[in-house]
Amino acid sequence: EEQLVQSGGGLVQPGGSLTISCAASGFSLSHYWMSWVRQAPGKGLEWLGNIKADGSDKYYVESVRGRFTFSRDNAKNSLFLHMNSLRGEDTAVYFCAREFSTVSFISPWGQGTQVTVSS
Amino acid sequence: DIQMTQSPSTLSASVGDRVTITCRASQSISSWLAWYQQKPGEAPNLLISDASNLESGVPSRFRGSGSGTEFTLTINSLQPDDFATYYCQHYNNHPYTFGQGTQLEMK
Numbered sequence: 001e002e003q004l005v006q007s008g009g010g011l012v013q014p015g016g017s018l019t020i021s022c023a024a025s026g027f028s029l030s031h032y033w034m035s036w037v038r039q040a041p042g043k044g045l046e047w048l049g050n051i052k053a054d055g056s057d058k059y060y061v062e063s064v065r066g067r068f069t070f071s072r073d074n075a076k077n078s079l080f081l082h083m084n085s086l087r088g089e090d091t092a093v094y095f096c097a098r099e100f101s102t103v104s105f106i107s108p109w110g111q112g113t114q115v116t117v118s119s
Numbered sequence: 120d121i122q123m124t125q126s127p128s129t130l131s132a133s134v135g136d137r138v139t140i141t142c143r144a145s146q147s148i149s150s151w152l153a154w155y156q157q158k159p160g161e162a163p164n165l166l167i168s169d170a171s172n173l174e175s176g177v178p179s180r181f182r183g184s185g186s187g188t189e190f191t192l193t194i195n196s197l198q199p200d201d202f203a204t205y206y207c208q209h210y211n212n213h214p215y216t217f218g219q220g221t222q223l224e225m226k
Contacts, residue, residue: 044206044217044220045155045157045206047208047217049213049214050213100168103212103213104210105153105165105169105208106215107164107168108162
């Protein structure tokens, strides 16, 4: 079964940093663009951006550009979301997800990781 | 950026009903549209890609249609498991954007 399993997240103070990991099983991450999506409490889905299969290209939406960084270790079949300068409005469940191809729909998704930014 | 507008935001229906959710794009996206179902506490699940392509394992009572700027998701003969929130998403270009969601609730 193709799966994405997330870890990391938690409670962090405003201005702090946090990293979420996303491990793939049942398929090789190295063949796919990967996306990050978040969902604030009681709100809809916000696509944050994506990273090319070989890590050579990344797209960030404006709300996280310059603060969040996507990286990947294809040898370890893993994806990472590094978050810096966190704000209260970054409080959300964060999902990693696989893109079918270049500029594509998203499936499967990780189970989600809660990030809470609060003092 | 392309804006996606779903309607209605909330939909009340009964088991056995047929319901339709609409998603409008602020500019043409050809057929580059996906529909997802999300249940509380779970990740979204892909139902339909390329506007009308039903994903493997998704019941045939789900149907997607449309192209350009107007799209619909129709669910025939609602089942108890279908009460959830539905999102559309375009992938015409970056950035991808989602509709605000339609919460399908039991009447």
